[in-house]
Amino acid sequence: MTAAFLSSEFVHNYRRNPSAIAGSAILVIFAVIVTLGPWLVWQDPYDIASLNLLDSYKPPMWLPGGDAAYPLGTDGQGRDLLAAIFYGTRVSVMIGLTAMAFSCLLGTAAGILAGYYGGVIDSVLMRIADVQLSFPSMLIALFLMSAFGTGVDKVLIALTAVGWVVYARTVRGQTLSEIEKEYVQAARVAGLSDTKIILRHILPNVTTPLIVVATVQVGTFILIEASLSFLGVGVPITQPSLGLLIKNGFDVLFSGLWWTSVFPGLFIMALVFGINLFGDFLRDELNPRLK
Amino acid sequence: MTAMLEIEGLEQRFHVGGGIFERMRVEKGRLRIPDRIVHAVNGVSLKVAAGEVLALVGESGCGKSTVAKTVARIYKPTAGTIRIDGTDISGLGQRALLPVRAKMQMIFQDPYASLNPRQKVRDIVAEPLLQQTRGRAARAEVAGRTLALLERVGLNAEHANRYPHQFSGGQRQRIGIARALSVNPRLIIADEPVSALDVSIQAQILNLMKDLRDEFGLAYLFITHDLSVVHHIADRVAVMYLGFVVEEAPRDTLFAAPRHPYTRALLSAAPAIDPAARKDEIEVTGEVPSALDLPSGCCFRTRCPFAWERCAAERPVLRDAGDGARVACHLLDEPQRDAP
Amino acid sequence: MTEALLQVEGLRTHFHTFSGTVRAVDGVSFAVGRGEIMGLVGESGGGKSVVGFSLLGLIDPPGRIEGGTIRFDGEDLTAAGEARMRRIRGREIAMVFQDPMTSLNPLHTVGRQMDEVLRLHTDLDAAARRARSVEMLESVGISRAAERLSAYPHQFSGGMRQRVVIAIALLASPRLIVADEPTTALDVTIQSQILKLMRRQIRERGASMILITHDLAVVAEMADHITVLYCGKVVERGPADTVLRRPAHPYTRGLIDSIPNPALRKERLNQIPGMVPDIRNLPVGCNFRDRCPRATALCAEVEPALQDRGSGQWAACHHPLDAAP
Numbered sequence: 001m002t003a004a005f006l007s008s009e010f011v012h013n014y015r016r017n018p019s020a021i022a023g024s025a026i027l028v029i030f031a032v033i034v035t036l037g038p039w040l041v042w043q044d045p046y047d048i049a050s051l052n053l054l055d056s057y058k059p060p061m062w063l064p065g066g067d068a069a070y071p072l073g074t075d076g077q078g079r080d081l082l083a084a085i086f087y088g089t090r091v092s093v094m095i096g097l098t099a100m101a102f103s104c105l106l107g108t109a110a111g112i113l114a115g116y117y118g119g120v121i122d123s124v125l126m127r128i129a130d131v132q133l134s135f136p137s138m139l140i141a142l143f144l145m146s147a148f149g150t151g152v153d154k155v156l157i158a159l160t161a162v163g164w165v166v167y168a169r170t171v172r173g174q175t176l177s178e179i180e181k182e183y184v185q186a187a188r189v190a191g192l193s194d195t196k197i198i199l200r201h202i203l204p205n206v207t208t209p210l211i212v213v214a215t216v217q218v219g220t221f222i223l224i225e226a227s228l229s230f231l232g233v234g235v236p237i238t239q240p241s242l243g244l245l246i247k248n249g250f251d252v253l254f255s256g257l258w259w260t261s262v263f264p265g266l267f268i269m270a271l272v273f274g275i276n277l278f279g280d281f282l283r284d285e286l287n288p289r290l291k
Numbered sequence: 292m293t294a295m296l297e298i299e300g301l302e303q304r305f306h307v308g309g310g311i312f313e314r315m316r317v318e319k320g321r322l323r324i325p326d327r328i329v330h331a332v333n334g335v336s337l338k339v340a341a342g343e344v345l346a347l348v349g350e351s352g353c354g355k356s357t358v359a360k361t362v363a364r365i366y367k368p369t370a371g372t373i374r375i376d377g378t379d380i381s382g383l384g385q386r387a388l389l390p391v392r393a394k395m396q397m398i399f400q401d402p403y404a405s406l407n408p409r410q411k412v413r414d415i416v417a418e419p420l421l422q423q424t425r426g427r428a429a430r431a432e433v434a435g436r437t438l439a440l441l442e443r444v445g446l447n448a449e450h451a452n453r454y455p456h457q458f459s460g461g462q463r464q465r466i467g468i469a470r471a472l473s474v475n476p477r478l479i480i481a482d483e484p485v486s487a488l489d490v491s492i493q494a495q496i497l498n499l500m501k502d503l504r505d506e507f508g509l510a511y512l513f514i515t516h517d518l519s520v521v522h523h524i525a526d527r528v529a530v531m532y533l534g535f536v537v538e539e540a541p542r543d544t545l546f547a548a549p550r551h552p553y554t555r556a557l558l559s560a561a562p563a564i565d566p567a568a569r570k571d572e573i574e575v576t577g578e579v580p581s582a583l584d585l586p587s588g589c590c591f592r593t594r595c596p597f598a599w600e601r602c603a604a605e606r607p608v609l610r611d612a613g614d615g616a617r618v619a620c621h622l623l624d625e626p627q628r629d630a631p
Numbered sequence: 632m633t634e635a636l637l638q639v640e641g642l643r644t645h646f647h648t649f650s651g652t653v654r655a656v657d658g659v660s661f662a663v664g665r666g667e668i669m670g671l672v673g674e675s676g677g678g679k680s681v682v683g684f685s686l687l688g689l690i691d692p693p694g695r696i697e698g699g700t701i702r703f704d705g706e707d708l709t710a711a712g713e714a715r716m717r718r719i720r721g722r723e724i725a726m727v728f729q730d731p732m733t734s735l736n737p738l739h740t741v742g743r744q745m746d747e748v749l750r751l752h753t754d755l756d757a758a759a760r761r762a763r764s765v766e767m768l769e770s771v772g773i774s775r776a777a778e779r780l781s782a783y784p785h786q787f788s789g790g791m792r793q794r795v796v797i798a799i800a801l802l803a804s805p806r807l808i809v810a811d812e813p814t815t816a817l818d819v820t821i822q823s824q825i826l827k828l829m830r831r832q833i834r835e836r837g838a839s840m841i842l843i844t845h846d847l848a849v850v851a852e853m854a855d856h857i858t859v860l861y862c863g864k865v866v867e868r869g870p871a872d873t874v875l876r877r878p879a880h881p882y883t884r885g886l887i888d889s890i891p892n893p894a895l896r897k898e899r900l901n902q903i904p905g906m907v908p909d910i911r912n913l914p915v916g917c918n919f920r921d922r923c924p925r926a927t928a929l930c931a932e933v934e935p936a937l938q939d940r941g942s943g944q945w946a947a948c949h950h951p952l953d954a955a956p
Contacts, residue, residue: 009649182405185365186470190419191392193385204409350818459906489674490845494889494902501899516819519848523891523900546893560823562848564875564887575820578788 010285023277030271034093037086042069045079045087046238052078057252060259073259075248081260084245085267091241092268095152096222099159100214106160107167108210112198114168115175126172129165137162141224145233155234159221166213174206212283219275226268242268293377295478295510296339296362296395301371303332303357303534307583329582331357333534333590334371336609341477344504344511346525346542348518348557352579354534355514356400359482362512363397364388375478393423396471400483402463406455412466413437413451420473440469444499461492468499472507480512485520497523518561522546530554533582533590536609540616550618553591589621597628634705635662636839637686637807642699644678644685651911655681657863658699660937663807663839663856668830670854670871671843672886676907678863679843683809686841687726688716703807722752725800729812731792734799735784741768741795742780745802752803763802771798771828790821794828801832808833811843826853847886851875856943859883862910862918865937869944879946879953881923917949925950 005011014020033040043050055078059066066073072081114122132140141158148154178184179202187197226243228234230250235241240248242264249261307327316323332354339345347355361368364380373381380391396419399405406415416437424433438448444465455463464484471479484500485493501524503509515521521528522542529539530553538551549555556575575594580586586593592602601621612618622629644656656678663669673679684690686701688708701708703723708716720726728734736744745764749755755763761780768776771794784792793813800808810829814822830853833840842853850857851871858868859880867880878884888901905922908914916934920926927950935947 012649182399182401183407185360185363186397186399186405186467187407187418188365188385189363189392189397190470191385191389191422192418200410201407205407350820461906489907490847490886490889491674491903492906494891494900495904497891498899498902518819519891519893522893556820560820562823562826562846562852564848564851564890565892574823576824578790578821579818 020281026274041083045084096218102160103163107164111168111171115172215279219272297374346521349531353531396476398481637663638702643697646694670850673860677860725805727810879951
């Protein structure tokens with residue numbers, strides 16, 4: 001199986017696609033940061049005891065006044081910025097992935113039900129989706145967060161509420177084309193119930209296009225969450241994501257303490273860039289219509 | 292003796308044009324939501340005896356596949372009865388249909404779309420059987436039967452663990468046949484089973500279906516547009532046009548002496564290799580009218596070279612025309628008009 | 632005999648895909664005389680459509696014409712540049728496809744598409760182009776032609792659309808028409824109308840046609856000559872009557888026998904066993920030997936060459952049918 005995969009066209013095309021390689025290299029680095037981050041830095045930035053206020057606002061190590069102990073400098077509490085970024089990346093990526101998983105589950109369920117049963121269920125679900133798509137997702141998330149208040153759980157709810165639509169529409173379209181196919185009719189003739197037909201026959205055949213949607217969506221979610229946090233309605237101060245770090249730095253940006261805001265910003269940019277590069281490759285490879 | 296399959300007055304109509312919003316129109320200043328209805332099958336009555344092959348012939352859109360899929364209860368009929376071995380199944384729910392599905396199975400047209408690409412061949416073939424036994428059958432028993440079926444249709448045991456994309460069209464059709472046979476049915480509805488295959492593979496599948504019929508005493512409701520295939524496999528033939536059966540007769544009668552103008556047109560339009568078999572008796576012009584808007588009277592009158600006033604006023608019914616044939620045509624009453 | 636209109640010699644068109652080189656057309660030779668209908672027959676994978684696309688220079692990567700010559704009226708098309716091919720396509724050689732929707736632009740009216748062809752290939756003024764379009768639509772049996780010019784392709788039924796495609800193909804009076812399964816998507820009563828129409832138009836205009844099809848019965852009704860392809864190679868060719876009545880190659884025989892023939896009344900069809908070999912991995916020797924009842928050790932070693940069987944019939948077989956096995 002592994003050997004077959006390594007010699008497949010997918011791997012072959014990947015090897016000849018520099019932007020896919022660059023994208024996945026970035027993602028590997030971030031995977032290391034997310035999984036091993038806390039062990040890569042010497043300081044727990046949210047353990048007050050480990051902070052030293054005397055070290056506040058130290059510039060990056062290569063600038064005059066820099067300290068090798070704080071490679072990217074420190075913030076107002078003397079917190080090592082690199083450590084804060086590593087911890088923040090964890091929060092951002094976890095929120096992006098979890099919200100994506102929730103959206104995917106909810107949207108896939110809604111899309112399959114709408115496509116399979118049609119009628120009223122379909123009309124209602126798809127009209128909700130239409131209405132929702134006529135507002136910018138940022139606006140909806142912002143509205144929900146101002147109603148809920150801050151918190152990681154609330155961010156997840158807001159992002160799921162924003163994100164399910166794209167899965168629902170994709171899955172519904174795919175379901176409509178699958179139920180026309182004769183293997184679904186064959187399952188009906190074999191005597192399978194609706195539930196079994198959906199789970200055994202439709203579900204496995206509608207999920208491939210979701211991989212692409214899901215990949216790109218993680219990037220979008222990370223950006224939305226960052227924006228929400230930047231506006232102060234996202235994650236709480238105790239669990240700062242990259243977006244909140246940017247906001248915290250932004251307050252002192254014009255006092256010449258640029259690094260507190262710019263470095264988290266560069267990280268978030270690199271992360272989303274990597275996701276999109278890899279997502280583009282997946283889209284070209286997995287979408288048969290482009291082939 | 293009860294017939295294996297008996298259809299009476301079967302009607303199938305489909306609403307098209309989408310949901311309420313798509314159909315909304317403003318006509319003469321008033322909002323209207325017109326119903327657009329496809330009259331796919333309009334009162335079809337047929338019988339298939341045990342062990343008999345009835346071919347249902349016609350061009351695309353004539354409703355032959357809809358009849359097949361309604362009999363297989365993929366669709367619910369709009370009206371009429373469908374009796375399988377004496378039981379009326381036209382109103383049964385999916386659960387109540389399960390025992391019927393042990394007697395009746397289906398073979399599909401498209402060998403690429405009729406097998407789930409994510410299932411292994413062994414699971415595809417065993418699916419109807421597992422459904423019937425509801426998990427009570429021993430695993431080994433089902434596996435053994437699956438392998439025996441694969442071998443019977445000309446595949447072998449090592450094919451069982453592969454996926455459909457690893458097979459050619461002809462082999463896939465064999466897998467579909469094995470699936471249909473798994474529950475030991477007595478009636479097989481075959482919806483254009485060879486029309487997607489290459490000629491040389493067609494012959495293999497036709498031979499296989501013929502052998503299986505002899506071996507298991509199967510009855511076939513065989514849907515096809517190809518007259519040479521009909522001639523090869525059918526005992527009796529029913530010709531459909533626009534959702535109506537226009538003629539039904541034993542095979543030899545139908546090919547030797549077709550009565551309905553449409554049947555005659557079909558036979559003379561079919562290309563033949565053998566120059567001696569070519570006949571240019573009757574040629575129709577124009578194309579099939581829309582099933583959204585059936586013509587009045589006889590369904591074929593818009594293309595029929597013999598049509599006269601009565602054909603527009605009165606719909607001919609299928610009736611006995613001698614030699615075991617049933618024909619729906621006013622020419623039976625006025626044979627003198629049957630001259631070009 | 633004058634030189635044939637089209638003379639294909641040793642045409643090789645290969646596709647270089649990830650999983651290996653597909654020799655879709657591998658050394659195909661045939662000729663089409665002036666005013667002649669040549670049937671190119673074979674099953675899927677035989678390479679018949681690729682031959683058609685090669686003639687028109689429509690092979691896109693990963694495909695490539697690797698060798699051979701295509702002489703059209705004395706000119707080698709394999710050496711012609713893209714600009715020259717553009718002039719030839721439509722004006723000299725026209726193509727009719729299986730699915731009429733692929734050759735009609737759904738966004739433009741039929742009239743506009745016809746006008747475009749005429750503007751490209753003739754010097755007629757606007758009024759004359761319109762008149763010619765109307766005349767052409769009428770000649771393919773479309774009533775109220777002047778009105779229909781402003782209709783869009785989706786407003787026509789399948790059979791009517793194919794008539795439009797044929798009208799467009801005939802517009803610039805091409806000398807050769809390549810028709811790739813032109814009636815496969817159509818019903819049998821419509822098919823017979825379209826075939827009659829095509830035959831009449833070809834004969835009246837003195838044009839030639841290559842009819843690509845899997846259906847031997849269609850070829851029998853239409854063609855003067857037949858070329859049978861198997862795995863990208865010509866296995867038999869000759870006058871239609873001879874090939875269909877006395878096929879020399881076992882594959883041709885098998886194809887004919889596979890079609891149920893009402894006159895013969897057989898309980899079982901004489902099927903060709905097995906299936907077409909993987910074209911990326913063809914056997915040594917004769918490609919057909921694994922399915923052939925007459926195969927011997929020789930067939931596994933030496934690939935048979937096309938041999939003259941007399942009266943214009945050629946077959947590539949070590950043990951042709953009218954010889955002793």
